[in-house]
Amino acid sequence: MSDKDFVIIDEEKKEKETTPDTVSEEKTEVIKTEEKKEKEDEYEKICFICHRPESVTGKMVELPNNITVCPDCMQKSFDAMTNGSVDLNRLMHIPGVQFLNMSDLENTIPKSQKIKKKKEKTKEYHKLDIKDIPAPHKIKARLDEYVVGQEYAKKAMSVAVYNHYKRVATDTMDDIEIEKSNMLMIGPTGSGKTYLVKTLAKLLDVPLAITDATSLTEAGYIGDDIESVVSKLLAAADNDVERAEQGIIFIDEIDKIAKKRNSNQRDVSGESVQQGMLKLLEGSEVEVPVGANSKNAMVPLTTVNTKNILFICGGAFPDLEEIIKERLSKKTSMGFNSELKDKFEHDKELLSKVTVEDLRKFGMIPEFIGRLPIIFTLKGLDKDMLVKILREPKNAILKQYQKLLALDEVNLKFDDGALEAIAEKAMEKDTGARALRAIIEEFMLDIMYEIPKDDSIGQVTITREYIEGTGGPIIELRGQEVPRLN
Numbered sequence: 001m002s003d004k005d006f007v008i009i010d011e012e013k014k015e016k017e018t019t020p021d022t023v024s025e026e027k028t029e030v031i032k033t034e035e036k037k038e039k040e041d042e043y044e045k046i047c048f049i050c051h052r053p054e055s056v057t058g059k060m061v062e063l064p065n066n067i068t069v070c071p072d073c074m075q076k077s078f079d080a081m082t083n084g085s086v087d088l089n090r091l092m093h094i095p096g097v098q099f100l101n102m103s104d105l106e107n108t109i110p111k112s113q114k115i116k117k118k119k120e121k122t123k124e125y126h127k128l129d130i131k132d133i134p135a136p137h138k139i140k141a142r143l144d145e146y147v148v149g150q151e152y153a154k155k156a157m158s159v160a161v162y163n164h165y166k167r168v169a170t171d172t173m174d175d176i177e178i179e180k181s182n183m184l185m186i187g188p189t190g191s192g193k194t195y196l197v198k199t200l201a202k203l204l205d206v207p208l209a210i211t212d213a214t215s216l217t218e219a220g221y222i223g224d225d226i227e228s229v230v231s232k233l234l235a236a237a238d239n240d241v242e243r244a245e246q247g248i249i250f251i252d253e254i255d256k257i258a259k260k261r262n263s264n265q266r267d268v269s270g271e272s273v274q275q276g277m278l279k280l281l282e283g284s285e286v287e288v289p290v291g292a293n294s295k296n297a298m299v300p301l302t303t304v305n306t307k308n309i310l311f312i313c314g315g316a317f318p319d320l321e322e323i324i325k326e327r328l329s330k331k332t333s334m335g336f337n338s339e340l341k342d343k344f345e346h347d348k349e350l351l352s353k354v355t356v357e358d359l360r361k362f363g364m365i366p367e368f369i370g371r372l373p374i375i376f377t378l379k380g381l382d383k384d385m386l387v388k389i390l391r392e393p394k395n396a397i398l399k400q401y402q403k404l405l406a407l408d409e410v411n412l413k414f415d416d417g418a419l420e421a422i423a424e425k426a427m428e429k430d431t432g433a434r435a436l437r438a439i440i441e442e443f444m445l446d447i448m449y450e451i452p453k454d455d456s457i458g459q460v461t462i463t464r465e466y467i468e469g470t471g472g473p474i475i476e477l478r479g480q481e482v483p484r485l486n
Contacts, residue, residue, distance in 0.1 A: 006164045025229030034290060037051075037173045045060045045062075045068045046068065047060065047068060047069055047070035047073055048063075048067050048068060048069055049069060049070070049073040049077075050070060050072070050073050052067075052070060054070075057070035057071065057072060058070070058071055059071070061074050065108050066180050067306045070431055071380060073214045073220055080118060086236040086447075098215075105266065131389070133166060133204075134162075134170060134203070134204075135162065136155075136158040136159045136162045136394065137158070137227070139157075139158035139161060139162060139200070139203065140154050140155055140158040142199070142203050143157070143196065143199055143203075145159065145201070145393065145394045146195070146199045146393050146394055146395065147192050147195060147196055147393070148385055148388040148389045148392055148393060149379065149381070149385045149388070150191070150192060150196070150378050150379060151299055152352075152376060152377075153187075153196065153377070154196070154374050155187065156183075156374060156376040157183065157196060157200065157376070159376045160181040161181070161200060161204070161310070163178075164180065164181040164310050165204070165246075165310075167180075167181075167308075179284070179373070180281075180283065180307070180310070180311075180371075180450045181301050181310065181373065181374055182281055182310065182311040182312070182313075182371060182372045182373065182374070182377075183310075183311075183312045183313070183372060183374045183375075183376070184254070184312075184313045184314070184369075184374070184375045185312065185313070185314040185315075185376060185377075185378060186314075186315065186316075186317050186320070186351060186354060186373040186375070186376070186377045186378070187314070187316065187351070187377055187378025187379070187380075188217050188316055188351075188378070188380045188432060189316050189431055189432050189434070190381065190432015190434045190435065191378040191379065191380060191381060191432050191433075192378060192432075193252070193314040193378060194210065194250065194314070195433075196209055197210070197248065197250040197312055197314075198210075199459035200248070201247075201248050204248075206243075206248055207233060207236040207237035207243055207244060207246075207247035207248070208233075208236060208246050208247060208248050208250065209229060209230075209232040209233035209235075209236050209247065209248075209249050209250070210232075210250045210252065211224075211228070211229045211232055211249070211250070211251055211252070212251075212253050213251050213252065213253045213254045213256050213257045213273070213313075214253050214256045214269075214313075215256075216228070216229075216257065216269065216273045217272075217273065218269070218272035218273060218276060221269075226273060226276040226280065226344045227280075227287070227288050228288075229249050229251065229280070230244075230249070230280070230286050230288045230304050230306065230309075230408075231288040231289055232249075233247045233249050233304075233309065234288055234290065234302070234304060239290055239302075241302055241303075241304055244303055244304055244309075245304060245306075245307075245308050245309060246308055246309075247309055247310075247312045248309070248311075248312060249310070249311050249312070249313065250312045250313075251312070251314070251315065252314050253314075253315055253316075254271075254314060254315040255315035255316060255317045255318070255320075255362070256315070257269060257270050257271075257273045257274055258270060258362055258363025258364055259271040259274070259364070259365060260363070270363070271363075272363060274341045274364065274365050274367075274368040275365070275367070275368075277368065277370060278367055278368065280306050280311070281306075281311050281368075281371040281372070282371055283305070283306050283307030284305070284306055284307075285303050285304070285305050286303070286304050286305075286306060287301045287302070287303055287305075288301065288302060288303075288304055289314070290302050300354065302355045307391075312370075313372060317359075317362060320351065320354065320358060320359075320362055321350050321351060323361050323362060324350055324351070324353055324354055324358050325350065325357075327357070327358060341466055349379075351377045351380075352377045353377070353381075355375060355377070356369055359375075380432070381425055381432050381433060383420070383423045383424065383425075384423075386422075386423035386426050386427070386433065386436060387419045387423045388421060389433050390414075390419050390422065390436060391419065391437060395412065397436055397437055398412075398414055398439055398440075401440070401444060404448070405448075405451065405460070408451060408452055409458075410451055410457055410458065410459065410460060411458065411459040412459075412460050412462075413460070413461045413462070414458065414461075414462045415461060415462065415463055415464065418462045418463055418464050418466065418467050420464070421464045421467035421468055422436065422439050422440065422443075422467055423436075425439050425467070426439060429477055443462070443467060447460060447462075447473065456478055457475060457476075457477060457478075458476055458477055458478035459474075459475075459476040460473050460474070460475055460476075461473060461474040461476070
């Protein structure tokens, strides 16, 4: 054998040592290790002392033998040792337990106590582009699909929103600075103020926070601070600051923070709240807690700039009509220019004649009104509008019930007399469109309960007599008609 042959044999030996089987085994071990690590990552770490998961406590402190302790418990342990409440000498002489021997503690950890991590849903948010902002007539057309009447309010809101988001999308802050288009909606209860804002936010696909002004108080007093309205918007935007800064905040019941007229006490939920909101409405940087409503040492804070947030305020403003009436009735009551005293008593359009001076007399401070440049009113609902609300919108109440019964293969109909009777009952309640749902729920209860019992029923017609309590609905079986049942 020559030296050359020995070299060939050595090379064959090396090839055998690094065969594909060996390489695949190594790869399999690596994959198994990675899979094991991934499975471990699926579960949250649990605090050994308080048993709270990592999603609640924050990042855990890892100790030997896979023991994890939360920062709170670790701090309490250090405090107890520092204050001398734990006698370390006594701990050293406990029989069978060595001080800080982690192997003794390992068996006491509950093995079954595992909490799976929640899978975070990745949401893709589109950045606002001026080309994507719908024109005012398109915004109004979409609002028309959901809201009946209130033509002027929808028109004013469409233009204001279009101008505001043009300002946000272009970020024009040059020589000509465009001011914010904050709005004030005035209208009786149930006229559609909140519904308009909800529909608008859904149309524009921007985060919306709805808050109630009645819970707001001056900082330092019991109640929500003024900054809490921004923290609600941040929560609605999934804690995405950039998205929250392009959102809408709707403050309802804004008339409840009017200045008290005859009060010597500090007005912590009236004029003080209006003054505290001035900077928010105009645009300022606010520190708000992330994932909480109140600031404390354990909650992280983030800064939100409100210069591009659209504020919409709404309220019923009771007794505002009396102030308008008083202003309009100040003309002479004698001579050729005299007017009847009851001229404005039954004026349904009286609220639309509101001025800034009327709002100031109501109790809104001038600085606050000045930051809400677009003021418009909503009309109270009459009988015809209530009938249209029942029938016309995309998600009308009648369409909802018809869909529910269609799932049971039953056709539901309302005759014109029934709709008028429901509208008349709603007018008596004087709570606007909110009364419609309550009335229909009451009359549909028995029908929704009885229909699923009988598979032979094909159609139900609600009549005026059934609504008024003098008759019953018309029940039609599949393929035939039977007389109305009482």
